Amino acid sequence: MQARDPSCEDDFDNASLSCEEALRRILANVDIVSGHERVHLRSALGRILAEQIVSPIDVPTHTNSAMDGYAIAGGDVPERGERRFAVVGTAFAGRPFNASVSSGQTVRIMTGAAMPENTDTVVMQEHAQISADGILIDGNHKRGQHVRAAGEDLSAGAIVLEVGHCIGPAELGLIASLGVGEVSVRRRVRVAYFSTGDELRSIGEQLGLGEIYDSNRYTLYAMLSRAGVDVIDMGVVRDTRDAVASALSEAAANADVVITSGGVSVGEADFVKEVVESLGEVGFWKVAMKPGRPLAFGKIGDTRFFGLPGNPVSVMVTYYQFVEPALVKMSGGSIESRLETTAVATEPLKKRPGRTEYQRGILSRGDDGSLRVRGTGDQGSGILHSMSIADCFIVLPMASAGVEAGATVTVQPFLGIL
Numbered sequence: 001m002q003a004r005d006p007s008c009e010d011d012f013d014n015a016s017l018s019c020e021e022a023l024r025r026i027l028a029n030v031d032i033v034s035g036h037e038r039v040h041l042r043s044a045l046g047r048i049l050a051e052q053i054v055s056p057i058d059v060p061t062h063t064n065s066a067m068d069g070y071a072i073a074g075g076d077v078p079e080r081g082e083r084r085f086a087v088v089g090t091a092f093a094g095r096p097f098n099a100s101v102s103s104g105q106t107v108r109i110m111t112g113a114a115m116p117e118n119t120d121t122v123v124m125q126e127h128a129q130i131s132a133d134g135i136l137i138d139g140n141h142k143r144g145q146h147v148r149a150a151g152e153d154l155s156a157g158a159i160v161l162e163v164g165h166c167i168g169p170a171e172l173g174l175i176a177s178l179g180v181g182e183v184s185v186r187r188r189v190r191v192a193y194f195s196t197g198d199e200l201r202s203i204g205e206q207l208g209l210g211e212i213y214d215s216n217r218y219t220l221y222a223m224l225s226r227a228g229v230d231v232i233d234m235g236v237v238r239d240t241r242d243a244v245a246s247a248l249s250e251a252a253a254n255a256d257v258v259i260t261s262g263g264v265s266v267g268e269a270d271f272v273k274e275v276v277e278s279l280g281e282v283g284f285w286k287v288a289m290k291p292g293r294p295l296a297f298g299k300i301g302d303t304r305f306f307g308l309p310g311n312p313v314s315v316m317v318t319y320y321q322f323v324e325p326a327l328v329k330m331s332g333g334s335i336e337s338r339l340e341t342t343a344v345a346t347e348p349l350k351k352r353p354g355r356t357e358y359q360r361g362i363l364s365r366g367d368d369g370s371l372r373v374r375g376t377g378d379q380g381s382g383i384l385h386s387m388s389i390a391d392c393f394i395v396l397p398m399a400s401a402g403v404e405a406g407a408t409v410t411v412q413p414f415l416g417i418l
């Protein structure tokens with residue numbers, strides 16, 4: 001058979017890399033960026049810790065009550081029958097009872113209030129019988145019950161969070177609970193990006209024949225912002241060698257990563273790969289996936305380069321499958337927690353063997369509570385609307401020839417909880 005350049009219509013292509021291999025190579029070629037900064041706690045949301053967080057205090061600082069009730073000395077619990085206690089005061093959360101408690105006495109205590117001196121046990125108010133001159137307590141109480149010990153949650157000096165931990169809502173609260181107001185976080189990865197294409201116009205411009213508005217820069221802006229990187233939007237670059245070369249050089253001088261969209265296929269005006277080759281290196285440029293082929297990955301000096309395809313859905317798929325994991329690694333975070341699960345297809349999903357497909361899906365629950373998924377309809381790589389109605393990718397492996405309704409398929413939900 002005559003050798004020819006690969007085309008997007010090919011299903012099998014020996015020169016292509018599998019998605020797994022492509023991701024493996026990309027991750028092997030990126031490293032954590034150096035540098036960190038101290039930020040106020042609220043600004044640390046979404047950032048990656050560059051220091052261990054060690055508790056400067058015991059949490060809780062004081063032994064306190066876990067219930068509303070009565071604080072007594074454990075030794076005062078009667079062996080049998082009931083015992084009368086004189087109520088000598090009240091302890092509130094933040095307003096302690098400041099005197100010592102003697103045998104036969106009790107202090108009315110609220111949840112979170114510090115345990116008064118000589119008490120170590122709380123009797124729930126529901127289990128105390130109020131009498132004219134105090135309360136009556138029976139023998140069914142264990143010494144130490146309903147009490148939270150000082151340092152029970154964390155003791156002073158304990159490591160609370162490790163370097164590399166991503167700060168989410170729980171971590172923000174946890175650090176605040178230690179009274180710590182500033183933390184050291186890794187510097188953000190700087191990402192420059194631009195769109196290529198003579199057909200692209202910016203919002204506000206008139207469209208001529210064959211022209212379209214540039215949407216990839218907006219999609220990329222949104223995805224990158226969510227990923228917590230610093231973004232440098234370099235606009236639309238014309239399809240000439242010089243324009244692409246100067247934009248890439250400028251991007252490489254200012255950023256850790258440069259992302260382009262368009263111009264990496266084999267068309268007449270697709271110069272991106274060629275220009276990167278002249279300025280640096282391109283690692284590969286074909287991945288056995290749909291949508292998304294072709295994809296370029298390389299470097300210009302120390303700056304990593306991702307040349308994404310031009311089609312709007314391909315941009316999103318390749319970004320999520322390859323670029324975001326690399327950005328997470330460069331940011332110092334962990335990519336292990338990305339959720340992939342399975343769902344039952346409620347309709348047949350068409351596919352030809354040869355490439356991994358990332359179809360757009362809509363999740364639902366069956367009557368039995370199990371996860372179901374259906375396709376969004378037309379899976380064309382230019383149909384950005386399909387991404388907006390989807391809430392997951394349906395990942396169909398390379399060898400799959402499509403699935404029947406009822407088959408279990410792998411899905412990547414778009415959103416988690418935290």
Ligand code: AMP
Pocket residue numbers: 195196197199200212213214215216217261262263264265267309310311312
């Ligand atoms: P290319 O890879 O440059 O051949 O582009 C492939 C397809 O994606 C073409 O139909 C382009 O018009 C379209 N495309 C490229 N860049 C963008 C963009 N920034 N926004 C919307 N569509 C684009």
Ligand code: MG
Pocket residue numbers: 196197198262263269310
């Ligand atoms: Mg183009």
